[in-house]
Amino acid sequence: MTIGELARRTGCGIETIRYYEHEGLLPKPGRTSGNFRCYGQEHAELLSFIRNCRSLDMALNEIRILLRFRSAPDENCGAVNALLDTHIGHVEERIAELQSLESQLKALRDKCRSGRSAEHCGILQGLGGAPDDRDASGDNHVPRTHSTKR
Amino acid sequence: MTIGELARRTGCGIETIRYYEHEGLLPKPGRTSGNFRCYGQEHAELLSFIRNCRSLDMALNEIRILLRFRSAPDENCGAVNALLDTHIGHVEERIAELQSLESQLKALRDKCRSGRSAEHCGILQGLGGAPDDRDASGDNHVPRTHSTKR
DNA sequence: TAGACACCCTGTAGTGACTACAGAGTCAAG
């Protein structure tokens, strides 16, 4: 199948498929005489695996590790468990951060319920003080609040 | 004060301060005879404002809007309220997504409690199916699960 | 006055996971 068909089947963008190939997550497929990539069922399954992992917010490097286990069926899967546990930890951490964020934002929002002039806007004033030292941690690969998903 | 002192006072990296200047969030400061940037109290306050906004996970473009209101005290602050409401919406959305993620990850983790061989690992098998169409939305600027904070 | 050392300067490149082109080639239908 062509790259476009693979994209349609998996719900993955064409550029993303080429990107995964470039990153070594997907093996290089065969080519037609006209140099078009041609994929088989096994590529579709592999790509679904990758997209499932991504929809669980795993980083490509984590997925790389899982792929190694997927293709080495005799190894002990303890490392798979550990990877997932770490990842769950990251997600939990990020949820806690965002919840704290949310309550801070709502408290801020409550400072200005009316359409008064910016000069007296409680929100702008609330943002002006000395910076809190909320969250300065450093090794959670789970992104922050603003991202664009396709 | 020098850039290093400003950095120390606000808990912001030196490179980040130069970056904000380059992005037009901080006005260009004066310079000493030796070409060192020199900052005053108003810069420190402005930078604190920006860092507060960032610690609330606002995007630089959102902060730019707030800064315009901060320096135009006579305008009506309704847009400030709207911006914050939108941002709170993004954060709430992201929390909901992550919570769904968390329960999926935990369900997956329960599929393999033992150190069996990867061939029979329930996690790897669970990741293999057709991709769910969980979250395909597109305009939430709140990042995903993996990020590096300073 | 010399040297050491901390600090600062500009500019460029890297991060992660894509996304968006430009400019060209391929293929099937009408």
Place this chain on the structure above:
DNA sequence: CTTGACTCTGTAGTCACTACAGGGTGTCTA
């Protein structure tokens, strides 16, 4: 034979920084 949909490679852009390289400045001590 033309149209139009699809594909190719390669490069640059996204966001909010971070990390250099290669140089200059300022202050303190010997």
